[in-house]
Amino acid sequence: MPRPLPLLLVLIHLLLFALVHASLDSAIKLSGKLYFGTALDPRHLSDTRCEPIARREFGSITTENTLKWGETQRVRGNFTLEDAETVVGWAMGAGKTVRGHALVWHGGVPDWVEQIQTAEEMRSVLQAHITTVVSRFRGRLYAWDVVNEVFNDDGSWRESVFFRLLGAEYVRLAFRAANAADPEVKLYLNDYHIHHQGPKLDAVIRLAQDLRAEGVPIHGIGSQTHLVVADGNTPGMAQSLQHLATSTGLEIALTEVDVRIPQPANRRKLREQHGDYEYTVAACLAVPQCVGVTVWGISDRYSWVDDSEETRGYDAPLMWDVRYVKKLAYEGAMKGIEGRGRAPRRRRG
Numbered sequence: 001m002p003r004p005l006p007l008l009l010v011l012i013h014l015l016l017f018a019l020v021h022a023s024l025d026s027a028i029k030l031s032g033k034l035y036f037g038t039a040l041d042p043r044h045l046s047d048t049r050c051e052p053i054a055r056r057e058f059g060s061i062t063t064e065n066t067l068k069w070g071e072t073q074r075v076r077g078n079f080t081l082e083d084a085e086t087v088v089g090w091a092m093g094a095g096k097t098v099r100g101h102a103l104v105w106h107g108g109v110p111d112w113v114e115q116i117q118t119a120e121e122m123r124s125v126l127q128a129h130i131t132t133v134v135s136r137f138r139g140r141l142y143a144w145d146v147v148n149e150v151f152n153d154d155g156s157w158r159e160s161v162f163f164r165l166l167g168a169e170y171v172r173l174a175f176r177a178a179n180a181a182d183p184e185v186k187l188y189l190n191d192y193h194i195h196h197q198g199p200k201l202d203a204v205i206r207l208a209q210d211l212r213a214e215g216v217p218i219h220g221i222g223s224q225t226h227l228v229v230a231d232g233n234t235p236g237m238a239q240s241l242q243h244l245a246t247s248t249g250l251e252i253a254l255t256e257v258d259v260r261i262p263q264p265a266n267r268r269k270l271r272e273q274h275g276d277y278e279y280t281v282a283a284c285l286a287v288p289q290c291v292g293v294t295v296w297g298i299s300d301r302y303s304w305v306d307d308s309e310e311t312r313g314y315d316a317p318l319m320w321d322v323r324y325v326k327k328l329a330y331e332g333a334m335k336g337i338e339g340r341g342r343a344p345r346r347r348r349g
């Protein structure tokens with residue numbers, strides 16, 4: 001008659017194993033992070049194959065498009081927030097935390113904003129837009145991507161109507177307005193190509209240090225981390241993310257992770273994508289200040305990669321394929337979590 005203890009331990013171990021692997025979010029929470037998230041639009045919630053995956057696997061939702069200026073104030077003075085309410089309402093009802101994206105971005109700016117001619121009018125419009133939208137969701141969001149994609153890859157300021165009229169002041173104004181409208185929500189600066197050393201990472205660090213020195217309320221930096229499979233340009237990702245966190249004294253997050261594949265996708269590339277997801281998730285696990293990982297969507301059926309000029313010829317960046325079959329990339333992300341922050345393996349390049 002086996003002693004009851006070993007059998008009990010085996011059962012407990014099996015139960016724990018099942019719990020840990022119940023979802024990406026439960027696994028990453030057990031590893032001490034806040035969330036494993038995804039980006040959602042209303043169309044994903046009305047897709048009966050997508051919604052259950054969002055509900056089961058993820059603990060944080062980023063509003064992919066519904067809180068962008070082009071969706072929330074397409075016509076001056078007329079705020080259309082119903083679609084955002086749909087996403088935020090679903091997320092809160094499902095017990096998810098919510099990241100709002102993005103209050104100020106050069107992408108999708110309505111024509112009436114592009115046509116503003118004076119600094120004075122831009123200040124007033126920015127203040128009103130941010131105050132109205134942030135106030136509406138006060139107390140319901142974990143974080144806002146307040147300003148998105150401020151710099152060019154060479155570290156220079158990106159041209160936009162905001163920068164043209166106000167210079168760097170537009171960033172300070174945006175963060176202060178958001179904080180005044182919701183003093184509790186975390187305020188992030190979000191950008192891409194800052195997961196590796198370079199002039200853009202340096203520029204983001206300098207800006208964050210300046211903002212903090214001036215007492216501007218900023219709480220986090222989002223590294224979008226859009227990758228190309230086996231592109232090799234991200235050796236030392238964990239080290240770069242640690243440098244970002246240590247140099248700014250802020251929390252960081254991977255905010256838009258996906259790994260696009262040069263078409264046609266094949267088994268070799270899908271295996272490499274598995275490794276890239278493992279490497280990237282492990283990089284967040286290796287940095288104590290990295291609070292979580294958000295992938296930029298669930299299924300390849302909906303990814304931005306299919307619709308963008310800059311990604312023509314690429315495909316299949318996410319963890320579920322167009323038929324909602326789990327890909328090797330999912331196992332890679334789970335292995336990245338299980339590595340529990342061991343320095344991720346160096347990639348080729």
Ligand code: G3I
Pocket residue numbers: 041064065068107108148224256303304308
């Ligand atoms: O909602 C309309 C729909 O009514 C219309 O029929 C359809 C046809 O044009 O367009 C729909 O809007 C599209 C929207 O996605 C929702 O699907 C816009 O045209 C399209 O431009 C928009 O693309 C988004 C893109 O940002 C531009 O805003 C992508 O979904 C979104 O994944 C992508 O995400 C960005 C981040 O915000 C910032 N970082 C880079 C990332 C990838 O570009």
